[in-house]
Amino acid sequence: xxxxxxxxxxxxxxxxxxxxxxxxxxxxxxxxxxxxxxxxxxxxxxxxxxxxxxxxxxxxxxxxxxxxxxxxxxxxxxxxxxxxxxxxxxxxxxxxxxxxxxxxxxxxxxxxxxxxxxxxxxxxxxxxxxxxxxxxxxxxxxxxxxxxxxxxxxxxxxxxxxxxxxxxxxxxxxxxxxxxxxxxxxxxxxxxxxxxxxxxxxxxxxxxxxxxxxxxxxxxxxxxxxxxxxxxxxxxxxxxxxxxxxxxxxxxxxxxxxxxxxxxxxxxxxxxxxxxxxxxxxxxxx
Amino acid sequence: xxxxxxxxxxxxxxxxxxxxxxxxxxxxxxxxxxxxxxxxxxxxxxxxxxxxxxxxxxxxxxxxxxxxxxxxxxxxxxxxxxxxxxxxxxxxxxxxxxxxxxxxxxxxxxxxxxxxxxxxxxxxxxxxxxxxxxxxxxxxxxxxxxxxxxxxxxxxxxxxxxxxxxxxxxxxxxxxxxxxxxxxxxxxxxxxxxxxxxxxxxxxxxxxxxxxxxxxxxxxxxxxxxxxxxxxxxxxxxxxxxxxxxxxxxxxxxxxxxxxxxxxxxxxxxxxxxxxxxxxxxxxxx
Numbered sequence: 001x002x003x004x005x006x007x008x009x010x011x012x013x014x015x016x017x018x019x020x021x022x023x024x025x026x027x028x029x030x031x032x033x034x035x036x037x038x039x040x041x042x043x044x045x046x047x048x049x050x051x052x053x054x055x056x057x058x059x060x061x062x063x064x065x066x067x068x069x070x071x072x073x074x075x076x077x078x079x080x081x082x083x084x085x086x087x088x089x090x091x092x093x094x095x096x097x098x099x100x101x102x103x104x105x106x107x108x109x110x111x112x113x114x115x116x117x118x119x120x121x122x123x124x125x126x127x128x129x130x131x132x133x134x135x136x137x138x139x140x141x142x143x144x145x146x147x148x149x150x151x152x153x154x155x156x157x158x159x160x161x162x163x164x165x166x167x168x169x170x171x172x173x174x175x176x177x178x179x180x181x182x183x184x185x186x187x188x189x190x191x192x193x194x195x196x197x198x199x200x201x202x203x204x205x206x207x208x209x210x211x212x213x214x215x216x217x218x219x220x221x222x223x224x225x226x227x228x229x230x231x232x233x234x235x236x237x238x239x240x241x242x243x244x245x246x247x248x249x250x251x252x253x254x255x256x257x258x259x260x261x262x263x264x265x266x267x268x269x270x271x272x273x274x275x276x277x278x279x280x281x282x283x284x285x286x
Numbered sequence: 287x288x289x290x291x292x293x294x295x296x297x298x299x300x301x302x303x304x305x306x307x308x309x310x311x312x313x314x315x316x317x318x319x320x321x322x323x324x325x326x327x328x329x330x331x332x333x334x335x336x337x338x339x340x341x342x343x344x345x346x347x348x349x350x351x352x353x354x355x356x357x358x359x360x361x362x363x364x365x366x367x368x369x370x371x372x373x374x375x376x377x378x379x380x381x382x383x384x385x386x387x388x389x390x391x392x393x394x395x396x397x398x399x400x401x402x403x404x405x406x407x408x409x410x411x412x413x414x415x416x417x418x419x420x421x422x423x424x425x426x427x428x429x430x431x432x433x434x435x436x437x438x439x440x441x442x443x444x445x446x447x448x449x450x451x452x453x454x455x456x457x458x459x460x461x462x463x464x465x466x467x468x469x470x471x472x473x474x475x476x477x478x479x480x481x482x483x484x485x486x487x488x489x490x491x492x493x494x495x496x497x498x499x500x501x502x503x504x505x506x507x508x509x510x511x512x513x514x515x516x517x518x519x520x521x522x523x524x525x526x527x528x529x530x531x532x533x534x535x536x537x538x539x540x541x542x543x544x545x546x547x548x549x550x551x552x553x554x555x556x557x558x559x560x561x562x563x564x565x566x567x568x569x570x571x572x
Contacts, residue, residue, distance in 0.1 A: 167457035171450045173470045177459075184459045187473040190489045199485065203476045 007073025008032035009134065010126065012063070013042040013052075014079030018131060018228060018255055020046040022076050025135045034070035036063050041081045057081070061094025064124055075121055078131040080192065131253060132226065138257070140229065142249040145271040146264045150244055154211055154270070157182065158246045161213030162274065169217035175227050178242065180210030193233060200240035209243040216251035216276070229271070230255030234263040244270030251276060293359025294318035295420065296412065298349070299328040299338075300365030304417060304514060304541055306332040308364050311421045320356035322349050327367045343367070347380025350410055361407055364417040366478065417539060418512065424543070426515065428535040431557040432550045436530055440497050440556070443468065444532045447499030448560070455503035461513050464528065466496030479519060486526035495529040502537035502562070515557070516541030520549040530556030537562060 009026045013019035013035050019042060023033045027050070035052035037044070042054065051070065055062050067075070091099055098120050118128045132139045150158065157179040164177045164184055174188030178200050185203045188196040193214065204210065214227045229247055237245055245264075252273070254260060264271050295312045299305035299321050305328060309319045313336070321338035323330070328340065337356065341348050353361070377385055384406050404414045418425045436444065443465040450463045450470055460474030464486050471489045474482040479500065490496065500513045515533055523531055531550075538559070540546060550557050 164457045164459055167453045167459070168473070171453035173450055173453070173463075173473060177475070183476060185476045187454070187459060187475045189463070189473045190469060190471045191485065195485075199477065199481075 006031060008034050008071045010067045010070070010072030010075045011035040012075060012077045013037045013047060014077075014081040015041045015043060016079045016228070016255070017043075017046055017230070018078045018253065019043075020049070021138070021255065022078050022131050022134050023047075023050045029134075032071065034067065034072055036066055038081055042079065056090075058089040058091045058095050060098045061092045064094060067126065073127060075126045075128045076131050076134060077118075077128065130226070135253070138253050138255065140247055140249055140252040140254040140273045142273045142275045145254075145261055145273065146244070146269060148244065148265070148268050148270045150211070150246075150270050150272060151208075153181065153208055154243055157211045158213060158272070158274070160184070161211060161246065162215065165213050165215040166218070169215060172217060175217055176212060176214045178210050178212050178240070180204055181207060183210075185210055193227075194236045197233075197236040197240040197242075200242070204241050209241045212237050212240075212242055212245045214245070214247045214252065215274075216248050226251060226253050228253040228255050229260060231259045231263045234260055234267065234269060234271075238263075238267040238269055242269065244272060246272045246274055248276050249273030292317060294320050294357045296353045296356070296358030296361045297321040298361060298363045299323045299333060300363075300367035301327045301329060302365045302514070302541075303329075303332055303516070304364045304539065305329075306335070307424070307541065308362050308417050308420050309333075309336045315420075318357065320353065320358055322352055324367055328365065342376075344375040344377045344381050346384045347378045350380060353412065359413060361412045361414045362417050362420060363404075363414065368476070416512070421539070424539050424541065426533055426535055426538040426540040426559045428559045428561045431540075431547055431559065432530070432555060434530065434551070434554050434556040436497070436532075436556050436558060437494075439467065439494055440529055443497045444499060444558070444560070446470070447497060447532065448501065451499050451501040452504070455501060458503060461503055462498060462500045464496050464498050464526070466490055467493060471496055479513075480522045483519075483522040483526040483528075486528070490527050495527045498523050498526075498528055498531045500531070500533045500538065501560075502534050512537060512539050514539040514541050515546060517545045517549045520546055520553065520555060520557075524549075524553040524555055528555065530558060532558045532560055534562050535559030 009031050011019050011022055011033060019035060023035060026033045033050055035047050035050050037047045037052055037054040039054050039056040053066050055066060101120055121128050160182060161177050161179040164187065165175060168174055168177065168187060176188035176193050176196060177184060178186040178196065183205065185200050186196045197212065216227065227247065229245060229252055233245065295317055297305050297308055297319060305321060309321060312319045319336055321333050321336050323333045323338055323340040325340050325342040339352050341352060387406055407414050446468060447463050447465040451461060454460055454463065454473060462474035462479050462482060463470060464472045464482065469491065471486050472482045483498065502513065513533065515531060515538055519531065
């Protein structure tokens with residue numbers, strides 16, 4: 001790396017389109033990028049336009065070497081990664097050393113694991129930044145983004161959903177749940193948001209449809225794995241018979257903003273950004 | 287009703303075999319029984335051997351009249367009932383009056399609704415008792431019931447599951463979750479325990495299988511809707527690749543005890559009754 005050059009942005013890429021969007025935004029800002037696609041998660045067509053290498057998640061030594069060889073200083077972790085079991089991991093020598101440093105956190109909740117990974121990457125000399133620091137426009141704002149607005153019943157369902165998601169987050173489980181007419185239809189765990197939405201249609205009651213609520217977990221490191229809403233989320237919500245999506249403003253990545261809003265307006269769904277400074281009070285009202 | 291005769295036991299019957307077991311135990315103790323089968327939930331073959339009537343859940347006036355006409359004093363609520371939406375309910379005149387008395391609780395969590403229903407039935411002159419007061423042998427004891435015992439990894443998964451189930455219970459959601467190698471695979475909501483177990487196989491990681499944890503919710507009225515473990519629960523858990531089930535002793539109905547234990551031993555699953563007086567401490571260890 002030349003001494004005067006700004007270090008390249010390294011991207012540890014999980015699934016979906018977000019790694020490519022982060023790479024595109026960095027390159028548009030005149031910055032070099034290098035992506036490490038995590039084997040089994042990252043999408044080859046998303047990474048193809050950029051310099052990249054596919055490495056399995058357990059080969060931490062190879063990942064760190066590739067990032068260093070390509071002059072990466074800042075790092076973004078973006079795109080869903082199904083948390084591996086230790087048996088899946090097959091750590092290399094460096095991976096084993098890192099696992100030892102992570103210690104018990106590897107067996108605790110996702111937050112503990114992610115926070116530990118961010119800490120170890122910092123100790124290795126990288127600066128982990130949030131995807132939203134590269135993609136500022138992608139952080140969802142407070143307020144209504146769609147033409148359709150939630151009615152009083154939907155607002156009551158959102159309030160209940162916030163209380164449920166907060167309880168889940170405190171136990172470091174998922175970030176999402178679906179509420180219909182006060183009934184908790186579904187709670188998100190390892191299946192992910194789209195997987196949870198896929199089971200809601202047969203559970204739904206007649207009458208006004210439910211809402212999806214997604215929050216940032218209380219202890220969550222905002223540099224890793226923020227909840228993401230995109231066109232596919234809206235399509236899954238519509239297919240599940242929902243009437244809208246409420247999410248934490250400033251803590252949710254809005255992927256493909258125009259396409260997401262167009263999809264919501266076409267389906268008549270609302271998209272509501274909740275103010276994180278007031279949502280605790282709302283939660284108390286249940 | 288004759289003045290000297292002990293009032294009959296009324297049974298408000300949801301799904302499954304438990305209503306018949308409660309009726310059989312009461313009759314074996316020389317007591318008269320009358321069952322109200324809730325339309326769409328109660329099983330005709332289960333109710334057939336006993337005097338009964340099928341009534342839809344919204345027709346509260348007809349339900350109360352039938353219980354009174356058949357001399358019922360004590361009431362047991364037993365068997366799963368999918369919580370209806372208000373549109374499903376189509377309350378009759380008495381049902382509308384009762385709904386007004388329940389008020390906001392009808393829109394809060396399940397506990398709020400059940401507690402309100404028990405209160406209203408009390409105000410109507412009935413004494414609501416727990417199924418376990420009729421079926422004393424059906425309350426699961428503390429300790430290991432199966433030949434297979436949980437290993438250290440399974441015990442760690444149970445500890446994590448207790449913490450998750452407690453957080454869920456505090457938000458008045460489900461009573462169950464599945465943990466594998468520290469990862470929360472699934473959390474139970476409206477789909478019920480068997481529905482949750484049905485989605486676990488594809489979410490499971492390689493290596494040692496997970497555990498199902500079922501607890502009584504902290505605010506739960508123990509006279510209504512205790513968690514139940516039966517042979518079908520064990521079959522679903524085995525099909526999901528789980529290694530065992532941990533449940534709250536003294537707060538879990540063990541349906542068909544012999545068949546349940548035989549099923550667990552045949553499948554090599556453990557069944558572990560958690561002591562509710564110590565489980566909070568266990569939960570703190572995570």
